[in-house]
Amino acid sequence: MGNRKSAHLVRNLICLLIVLCCAMGIFLKFTGDSASFFDRLFHPAFSDAPKAGEVEIHQIDVGQGDATLIRTAESAVLIDAGDIGCGDTVVRYLMSRHLKSLDLVIATHPHADHIGGMREVLEQFEVKRIMMPQLSGNLIPTSATYEKLISTIAEKGMFLEKAEPNTVISLPDCEIEILAPVESYQDLNNCSIAGRLISGEFRYFFGGDMEKEAEHDLLQQNPDLKADVQKLSHHGSDTSNTAAFLDAVGAKIALISVGKGNSYGHPHKEVLDRLEKRGIQYYRTDQSGNIVVKWENGEIAVKTSR
Numbered sequence: 068m069g070n071r072k073s074a075h076l077v078r079n080l081i082c083l084l085i086v087l088c089c090a091m092g093i094f095l096k097f098t099g100d101s102a103s104f105f106d107r108l109f110h111p112a113f114s115d116a117p118k119a120g121e122v123e124i125h126q127i128d129v130g131q132g133d134a135t136l137i138r139t140a141e142s143a144v145l146i147d148a149g150d151i152g153c154g155d156t157v158v159r160y161l162m163s164r165h166l167k168s169l170d171l172v173i174a175t176h177p178h179a180d181h182i183g184g185m186r187e188v189l190e191q192f193e194v195k196r197i198m199m200p201q202l203s204g205n206l207i208p209t210s211a212t213y214e215k216l217i218s219t220i221a222e223k224g225m226f227l228e229k230a231e232p233n234t235v236i237s238l239p240d241c242e243i244e245i246l247a248p249v250e251s252y253q254d255l256n257n258c259s260i261a262g263r264l265i266s267g268e269f270r271y272f273f274g275g276d277m278e279k280e281a282e283h284d285l286l287q288q289n290p291d292l293k294a295d296v297q298k299l300s301h302h303g304s305d306t307s308n309t310a311a312f313l314d315a316v317g318a319k320i321a322l323i324s325v326g327k328g329n330s331y332g333h334p335h336k337e338v339l340d341r342l343e344k345r346g347i348q349y350y351r352t353d354q355s356g357n358i359v360v361k362w363e364n365g366e367i368a369v370k371t372s373r
């Protein structure tokens with residue numbers, strides 16, 4: 068009797084398993100293949116590649132660091148690649164977007180929280196161009212992270228391009244305008260490459276960790292900094308993101324790449340107050356996880372992973 072009961076239970080469990088598998092199969096059939104189904108679970112929506120005229124700015128959640136993917140229908144650009152130990156996160160994120168190559172990688176400046184994961188990216192993807200700021204001799208880092216990155220670039224037979232302000236990089240269907248550094252500085256943050264993505268009517272500003280001095284000099288030399296979306300410099304620090312600079316960019320949306328409970332107190336309250344006063348909507352990776360801003364038919368939509 069006991070044996071018959073347990074045989075009956077096993078049969079019921081097998082039936083239940085078959086029914087669950089069938090239900091899962093039907094569910095996946097109607098929600099796309101299994102990879103994109105799981106992408107949708109772990110990443111913000113917009114899982115389809117952008118169409119002609121559309122732009123996506125992905126602020127990848129790398130904690131206290133920086134990594135931004137820009138995607139259009141035919142181009143992909145990575146700006147920074149997170150801190151040491153974040154290479155896997157960035158590589159997996161790019162793979163989840165089904166990318167195989169990057170048209171351009173920009174290292175805004177060689178601090179570890181911006182170039183820490185870049186070597187892994189170069190190893191996993193075909194990178195067509197890579198760019199860093201021009202640094203004076205005493206500022207060239209001697210860190211193992213920097214040296215390994217440089218040797219990987221050399222091993223790949225790649226040429227490390229130096230950023231030249233007031234130049235335009237033409238990509239298949241968009242442009243990156245290089246704006247800064249406009250001076251040589253004795254501070255690596257101020258040496259950050261700043262630039263704008265231009266695609267049709269859409270503009271996105273990025274400036275690495277540039278500080279007030281570099282913001283001021285850029286503004287003096289180039290008053291037209293208008294952008295729809297701005298990545299706040301230096302993780303939303305009050306040593307950057309001055310009122311004059313925010314006004315010059317005039318963005319509707321600001322993105323802040325910042326680690327939860329970071330020891331710097333980023334983003335600083337003064338900066339958040341400045342954003343709120345101007346009605347600039349902002350998103351922080353410590354609160355929202357991965358953030359995707361999409362430009363589509365002249366409208367901006369934002370999706371976050373939490």
Ligand SMILES: [Zn+2]
Nearest residue numbers: 132180276301
């Ligand atoms: Zn930084």
